[in-house]
Amino acid sequence: MTPSEIFRAGLRDQNPGLVQLLGLCPLLAVTTSLGSGLGLGLATLAVLAASNVLVSLVGRALPAEIRIAVFVLLIAALVTSVELALAAWLPGLHAALGIFLPLIVTNCLVLARAEAFASRQPAGAALLDGVAMGSGFLLVLVALGSIREVLGRGSLGGDLQLLFGGHGAHGGIHLFGEQHGFLLALLPPGAFILLGLMLAVRQAVRARATAATPQAAMPPEPVGRAQA
């Protein structure tokens, strides 16, 4: 695969959040604000890129029986390291992400890319795939986080100081007071509904593009796999 194919797959055609529907549990649970979505997205991206490279380096040398076990071990070690680093240097973000940071270990996206892509590809392509898939996931987290924060809290980027330091509790853009927010947007059912709307928009855009260029060779729609 060429780098541009890898990126097109990760960001659009096989976007983990909108097409493969992988890692829905953190996707829906954490994205109550732009800041926490961005934070979890960056942490997942870092783990995914690093695990893809390591898996690509050791994958083919491993006996088949223990391949998955070693992948899980690698991913767990990486996630623990990322968690410790965040606890040390970005304690606010570490507290905001809570249990969903260590649970990156169980994000099927990471293991799926390790098994389906990285273990059969050279390290460079695996790294690109990790960055592309991680970015695709990050974009969905950020979009969903932004929508939910605007609807539910009337602000955007209100807790970005978690990532970039500073103690201003009132950073970001303020549209209306939090007490007038649309509470449903902050609760898990609201997250499901909003993600559903995002999926619908994506399908509509895709359908329109297909209708406009019927001769164009659209890549076949991959089968979505819904996993929490």
Added chain:
Amino acid sequence: MGAATEPAIRRSGRAALVLLLCAVLAFGAVSLVHEATRDEVAAAGRARELARFDEVMRGLRYDNDLLADTILVHDAELLGSSGPVTAYRARLAQQPVAVILAPVARNGYSGPIELLVAIAPDGKLLGVRVTAHRETPGLGDGIETRKSAWIESFTGRWLGSPSLQRWKVRKDGGDFDQFTGATVTPRAIVSAVANALAYFERHRDELLAPASTMPP
């Protein structure tokens, strides 16, 4: 048959060894990261605690090492925890200026509500903060400072103001507001704060005593 199983066993053995090797390497790598971040993680934890204490004491000045000047107290009935809890003492020029207790309101709407309560030596409340809760978003979460200023209504109160029988929410004939649609949450907090004050009154001397191991 023996000839067929032996290579399989040898293969499994080799796989197990590789797995063990990977586990040892991963363990070593995580240990290194743990070692490298240990001091920063501890420092971040202390900074977070001190920031919380500053908030609950409303920026009251003190000059001792708050995190070291502690005693363990134990009162399941008044403090809400079956185990011992740490009481922190703030002092300025050796004189106590505040005691911070961490009582738990056990009868919250959905589980216990963890509080921080800062009490001045004269028994007046400096401030109250909720540190952990699972109350209903939109109803019971008015106890957070982000959502409403309700929790500030404790500041300056003591067990004589209002009088003990009025340490209740208005619905129960007391002096504290409840929220629309949520009485259980404020009721739990009001009674937990009153209990913490009662504990302070009973153990004032012990709580305000000079630290047993004063640094030179």
